[in-house]
Amino acid sequence: MNFDEAHVIATVAEIFRGDHTGVLVGIGDDAAVVKTSPLSVITTDMAVEGTHFNLEWSGAFDIGRKVTAANLADIYAMGATPQYLVVALTLTGSETMEWISDLAQGIAHEAKSCGVIVVGGDLTRGVIKVISITAIGEVEKPITRSGAQRGDSIYVTSLPGWSAAGLSVIQKDTLDDLEAYAVEEFCAPNVDYSAARALADSGATAMCDVSDSLITQAEQMALASGLGFKFFKEAFTASPEFIALEELANKEGVDVWQWIFAGGEDHVFLATGVDLPGLGVGEVVSGSGVTGLEMKKAPETWRHFN
Amino acid sequence: MNFDEAHVIATVAEIFRGDHTGVLVGIGDDAAVVKTSPLSVITTDMAVEGTHFNLEWSGAFDIGRKVTAANLADIYAMGATPQYLVVALTLTGSETMEWISDLAQGIAHEAKSCGVIVVGGDLTRGVIKVISITAIGEVEKPITRSGAQRGDSIYVTSLPGWSAAGLSVIQKDTLDDLEAYAVEEFCAPNVDYSAARALADSGATAMCDVSDSLITQAEQMALASGLGFKFFKEAFTASPEFIALEELANKEGVDVWQWIFAGGEDHVFLATGVDLPGLGVGEVVSGSGVTGLEMKKAPETWRHFN
Secondary structure (H helix, E strand, C coil), rough: CCCCHHHHHHHHHHHHHHCCCCCCCCCECCCCCCCCCCEEEEEEEEEEEEEEEEECCCCCHHHHHHHHHHHHHHHHCCCCEHHHHHEEECCCCCCHHHHHHHHHHHHHHHHHHCCCEEECCCCCCCECEEEEEEEEEEEECCCCCCCCCCEEEEECCCCCCCCHHHHHHHCCCCCCCHHHHHHHHHCCCCCHHHHHHHHCCCCCEEEEEECHHHHHHHHHHHHCCCCCCCCCHHHHHHCCCCHHHHHHHHHHHHHHHHHHHHHHCCCCCEEECCCCCCCEEEEEECCEECCCCCCCCCCCCCCCCC | CCCCCHHHHHHHHHCCCCCCCCCCECCCCCCCCECCCCEEEEEEEEEEEECCECCHHHHHHHHHHHHHHHHHHHHHHHCCEEEEEEEEECCCCCCCCCHHHHHHHHHHHHHHHHCCCCEEEEEEEECEEEEEEEEEEECCCCCCCCCCCCCCCCEECCCHHHHHHHHHHHHCCCCCHHHHHHHHHHHCCCCCCHHHHHHHCCCEEEEECCCCCCCHHHHHHHHCCCCCECCCCHHCCCCHHHHHHHHHHHHHHHCCCHHHCCCCCCCCEEEEECCCCCCCEEEEECCCCCCCCCCCCCCCCCCCCC
């Protein structure tokens, strides 16, 4: 043990401290007390060492950012605004205080970028590191996965695939600029939360965060809406990022559509509606299921649990 | 792998399903949408295999009950009423569906005993099992740890120590009735949530859940309130449970006060105030710190992180 529990809690609590008019009781009591709106949105997302992150590849700051982003993206995907986080940490006891501080700084950094504050947590010990975050937000009119209407267009806020590309090249000894960008997106994606806000404000009928893969999430949204999702593969090539991603895929000898359609963890937002901001990539049709996301070989979709 | 992710999620979601007028969107979207009151209470508590539970000692149902109880007790300790839970699970992939179902049943059982429903979660994989729960509740007038007043009496809702006693005898081959009761309390304590409610309704000035140890929690409450906590050791012997616990301690050759003062995880409630229901065990005095909780040897307080 390099540290004691009270010291870790005090250090982390100091990093999480901040001003927020909604917080009546913050870290340090049995529970936090916060102001909430009549409708709240709640989500939880856990990152496990060896599954979601790897100490060889990612620094503590990025690990903190990434798991926080996964939670915040889920809140924005409901058309909601995040307000508060609680953070449960399992540490092994072999961490340095610097590593723990960096992790907390990463969480606080991503949270503050959305005006969100950490109001509570739990610290415990185990043989691997685990970070479990729960985010709470406010919403007036939730946007679920089930609201897609026949005739709606389908949009993504940007081109998915960079995180999968990063995972593909991360073990190389030297990285060129494109590879380095992909690795950064894998280690801690820069989520465009404002794009989700813009979709909600523009009247998106259904929305979700592409945390697994476009194929998986589109199937879930089509099923929930009781309609079919028809994608136009060529539409993705209109993204200003497509040429770069394709160049990287060619260099790696990978089908770029494998990254775009089956990659995960980019936290791009997928939405349906009429005249929405973003890249139009398909339409909602009668029937069921997803078409147009075919690849050269069977998809290897991103799954944490396989 | 004995199962696939979708099957596990579907099975667990079915066990968690229930009627609750506050839930607009439950399990299955990016986040849950629930009705909340103007003031909400939020807490998180994680249980880690090898630290909080051990598969040799505890069945999945009890593990589920115990981590849920830890969260619910924290909500009640604020004078609040729990409403919703989100549950993040790390499984190793070697579990049977029966074990997973039992875990979910234990969580649902404890939640339903308080009128609480699971509205969301996350499922992932790791080399050990981890259960991380966040509870959200409603409160009108929060009771913090800092509200104790000089002259208040100090109360516990029942005698702490049974969980520590259970841990002490759990490795025996055969258990008598008293030992079996203690082991049950260790594996999944029967928390008297209504006692916390009664303390809140009777005007408790400060309250907390004794999840660590009476010594630790009393010190925290005294510090937060800026006063001293003076305990009367003899007052604990008035508990109807004292004779049984002392008998077990004598048999084990343990100082019973070690269990009562330094044991953890009973989730007894500690409160201050005037004429409260419960066992009066001390008074709030000028000064600082805690007196009256002395044992024959230095306390070995329950810590998850040492």
